[in-house]
Structure formats: C-alpha cells, structure tokens
Amino acid sequence: TVPSQFFLASAIVEKDKTNEIPVAREMFGKLDRKGRLVSLDALHTQTETARELVVEHGADYLLTVKDNQPTIHQTIEKVLPAPKADFPPQEPTPTQARTEEINKGRPESRSISTGPVTAEQVGFPFAEQAAWLLRQTKGRKDELVSLVTSVEADRLPAQKWLQLNRYAWGIENGTHQRLDVSQNDDRCRILNSKGIRIMGMFRRLSNSLFMEWRSRQRKPEYYSTTDFQSVVDAEHRRRGLRTVLSKNPTFD
Numbered sequence: 001t002v003p004s005q006f007f008l009a010s011a012i013v014e015k016d017k018t019n020e021i022p023v024a025r026e027m028f029g030k031l032d033r034k035g036r037l038v039s040l041d042a043l044h045t046q047t048e049t050a051r052e053l054v055v056e057h058g059a060d061y062l063l064t065v066k067d068n069q070p071t072i073h074q075t076i077e078k079v080l081p082a083p084k085a086d087f088p089p090q091e092p093t094p095t096q097a098r099t100e101e102i103n104k105g106r107p108e109s110r111s112i113s114t115g116p117v118t119a120e121q122v123g124f125p126f127a128e129q130a131a132w133l134l135r136q137t138k139g140r141k142d143e144l145v146s147l148v149t150s151v152e153a154d155r156l157p158a159q160k161w162l163q164l165n166r167y168a169w170g171i172e173n174g175t176h177q178r179l180d181v182s183q184n185d186d187r188c189r190i191l192n193s194k195g196i197r198i199m200g201m202f203r204r205l206s207n208s209l210f211m212e213w214r215s216r217q218r219k220p221e222y223y224s225t226t227d228f229q230s231v232v233d234a235e236h237r238r239r240g241l242r243t244v245l246s247k248n249p250t251f252d
Contacts, residue, residue, distance in 0.1 A: 020044070025052055034058035037151065039168035042066040045148070047125055054126045054150055061126075062164060065146040075122045076146045082132040083113040085142055097159035099166065109136045112162040116153055126150040131161060178207050182225035209243070 024044055038053055042064040053059045065073050083096070090098070098111045114131040122130060131147040147165070149156060179185040183203045190196050210228040214220045232240035 021046060021049065025049060028052060028057050028059075036060070037062055037164065039063075039164065042068060042145075045069050045072075050150065051125045060150045062149050062151070062161070062168070063147065065148055069124075072122050072124050072148065073146055076117075076130045076132070076148070079117060079121055080115040080130050080132060080146075081113065082144060083111040083134045085134060085136065092157075092159040094153065094157045097157075097162045099162060103137065106140070107138045110134070110162060110166065111136075112147075112158050112165075114153070114158045114161060117148075122148060124148055128152045129156065129161075131158070133162075133165060175207070178210070178225050179203055182229070183207075 020043060024040065025048075028038075033053065034057060036059045038059050039062040040049070045063040045065055045068065050061050050063065053061050065076065067073075092098070095114045096112065098109060100107070100109050102108070111134045112131050113134075114129055117127050117130045119125055119127045121127075127148050128151060129149050131149075133145050133147055135143040135145075137143075147161070149161070183206065185203060188196075188199065190199060207225070210225050213228050213231070214223045217223050232243075
C-alpha cells in the first residue's frame with residue numbers, strides 16, 4: 001500500500017467560480033479531525049473556517065496571519081512584542097524558542113515569541129495564543145509573520161509550535177515544488193475541468209509513488225522527483241509500465 005500524500009490524491013478539485021477556502025471546509029467533513037491539530041496557510045485564516053474546525057469537528061487550528069487579516073495582525077502587534085532580530089532566544093522557554101538549519105545551502109534561523117490572548121482581544125474565534133515568527137536567512141530580507149492558535153499554552157509551548165510550523169511548511173513547499181516544477185503543473189494548459197481533475201490525481205499519485213520509492217533508498221534525502229522519473233523512464237519505461245499493469249506492483 002502506498003500512503004497517500006496527506007490525502008492529496010483524494011482531494012477535492014476546485015470547481016468553477018470557487019476557490020480553496022470553501023473546498024477546504026468541504027474536506028473537513030470527509031476527514032476525521034476530532035482531537036487533531038489542523039495547520040493551514042494564511043489564505044484560510046478565516047473566522048468561519050476556525051469556528052467550523054473547533055465547533056463542528058472538535059479540532060484545533062494553527063493559522064498564519066498576513067495581509068488578508070490586517071485587523072488581527074495589528075491587534076497582535078499591540079498585545080505581543082515581536083522577537084528581537086539582533087538578540088534571538090538562545091535557550092527555549094515556554095514562550096520563546098529558536099531553531100537553526102541549512103536551507104537550500106543558506107544558514108537559516110527561525111525564532112518564535114508566543115503569548116496568551118483571548119478571542120475578544122484579537123477578534124478571532126477561540127483564539128488562545130498568538131505568536132510572532134521571525135525567519136532570518138543569509139542573503140535575504142528578514143521575514144516576520146504573526147500566528148494564532150486555539151491551543152492553550154500548556155498544551156502548545158513555543159518550541160513545539162515552532163516545530164509544527166516548520167513541519168507544515170516543509171509539506172507545503174515540498175508539494176508545491178514537486179507539482180509546479182518537477183511535474184510542470186504551472187505549464188499545464190488543460191482547460192477542461194474533468195481533464196484538470198484527472199491530471200491532478202495522476203500527478204499526486206506520482207508524488208505518492210515517489211515518496212514510497214525514495215523511502216526505500218539508502219540515503220533518501222539525496223533523491224529527487226527527477227531521479228524517480230529517470231528510473232521509471234529507463235528501458236523504454238519498462239519499470240513504469242510494470243508498476244501500472246501489475247496486480248501486485250513492487251519497487252524492487
């Protein structure tokens with residue numbers, strides 16, 4: 001069994017005259033969200049989305065606040081000080097944490113500063129905490145965004161929140177990179193809605209197959225989607241055809 005790529009293979013394709021927001025809400029009812037932490041990008045920082053996750057599905061949200069919610073962003077500025085760019089936290093505390101890593105060959109630092117808030121303070125339903133996330137990458141301009149969550153501070157200290165945020169963006173970036181670049185999704189010129197749906201499903205299935213294949217390599221971190229495509233294309237696509245046509249396909 002090949003694990004689906006975070007349910008992308010079965011995701012709902014956007015219909016005409018709609019966007020991601022109602023589609024995401026429709027997905028909530030198809031997945032078991034009770035007791036889960038749901039991380040969504042800034043587009044989904046909507047009061048109705050937050051209310052539906054908490055009230056109707058028993059989940060908690062982890063959301064990013066950007067220009068689409070200027071009032072919340074400005075309120076967080078008033079109630080919570082941003083982390084200092086020149087003096088990031090060295091040791092984690094319940095309200096501050098920092099990570100350092102090499103991202104695409106560049107040293108990168110991520111600092112988070114959190115604080116308790118109320119829904120009334122920030123004007124967002126079920127809000128329990130707000131945070132500032134400062135991303136500093138060598139050779140690039142510092143990036144500062146605010147976050148909001150329905151999870152209490154004792155359940156979600158700063159270090160854990162920072163880890164979950166990084167993990168969520170790793171999924172987001174990895175998926176977009178594979179779809180938009182390796183699978184040429186941005187260059188697709190299919191206009192028929194059924195054709196778009198079918199190609200989207202096949203691209204996501206290909207991503208899931210790639211993830212399974214990569215996990216079987218000695219050093220998975222060194223393999224890309226392009227490597228997987230080269231293996232499948234070898235010998236006149238013999239291995240690819242065998243995987244598709246076999247009743248019991250393997251990656252051996």
